Amino acid sequence: MDSFITTFHIDWQIIIAQAINFIVVLFVLYFLALKPLKKVMKERTEKIEGGIENANKNAELIKNTQKEYEAIISKAKEEAHIIFKEGKEEAMTKKKEMLEEAGKEVEQIITSGKKLLESEKTKMIEEAKKEIVSLVVLSTEKLLESTNTKNFDEKTLEQIKKI
């Protein structure tokens, strides 16, 4: 042991000093560098993990919103299609109704026109008749006056008047 101590110049004071050196370095490095660095690294990792988690949540949310949007759009399309179809059907019915109504009205107008025409015709015929009669009477009278014949008996005259 003595030879070991003398050969290597073992000095307990230096051993203690070297131990103190190491302990000082350990404490300084731990409290000034390692601990704050690890704290920052941990915080950053947590932030990154949180960020990734949020991004995943947002992606999920976007996916869901997209799905909802697509569902709403397809629903709206379906509804629009239905509304369009209904509208078309309604328009067709309306058109049909209107055509029918127009047809009826045309028919009515034609009928009333016909009626008016008929009544006008009748009226004209009657008027023509009246005019013919008056013309006949007038012509007969003139004829009679011009002829001055008293061959006509009064009965025949009466008959002509009746006509």
Place this chain on the structure above:
Amino acid sequence: MTTEYETQNTEKNIETHKDVISNEYNLEIETNSSNEEISHEATLYAEPIFHIGNFTVTNALFTSWIVVAILIIISIIIKIKIKQIPKGIQNFFEFVIEGAESLCDQVTGDRKITNKAFPIVFTIFLFVLLNNWLGMFPFGGFGLIENGEHGKMFIPIIRSGTADINGTLPLAILSVLGANIFGILSIGLWKTINKFINLNALGSIFTKIKKDPMILMTAPIMFAVGFLELIGEFAKIASLSFRLFGNVFAGEVLLASMGAMLAYILPTPFLLLEVFVGVIQAFIFAILTLVYYTIASQDHEHEEHQEKHQENKHELEGAH
């Protein structure tokens, strides 16, 4: 009479041994400026360079102080410049720490143990690495010229802190002591003591002798193994300290030898080799410390119980 003769013989042997050591590493540097020879001995021990009262400051201790100062300055810079978004030195240290931690995980197999042991292991690595490297820095450079027994002697002002057993021994002691304290904190005082003084094994003679008479044979062996473990702890200190000291000192001697043969050119490849050796030795010291920490934190009895339980379970399953 015989004892006196033996003592004289031993003293002679020591003296011869000292001469051999001194002669083996005696590398002389000749200077013609004052027509006097200035010799430089690559001694096994660190040379004193100045005194503070009764306290002798050796060149190895002085180098260690420089290392301490460098590490304190680096720590302060990191503390000041620390930011959420890393830059420069912080970026480098974060990269190193992350790599070192994942490496430690491979050794410990448990992140909790890594987190607890890492500050000590990492500090050991940096402290040893800088000491190893700093010893090479002023190769043949600054030093003191003192009048020795054999004329003028050149004493380098800087010698690697790890090239002195007084520098590696406290590191090894703290490493092994720290591992055992860590063991006490991890598995408890009783279990840690029982690793070395296996009182459980002795106690089991009285409790298990009826069930297993072979315990009379095995328990004393277990008790003796405990003592071997205790001796093993001292062996750890010796192996850690001497491995590091031997390697770094051999490196310095190698560089000095090469420098004496052909200065500037010949030492260069060896200097690069020593830079690599410095890293390897620091790494070995740190990893071995981590291994001791990991071993100390493991409860062997608990593992044995678990193994037995597993075996019983398998036997029962086999029987069914």
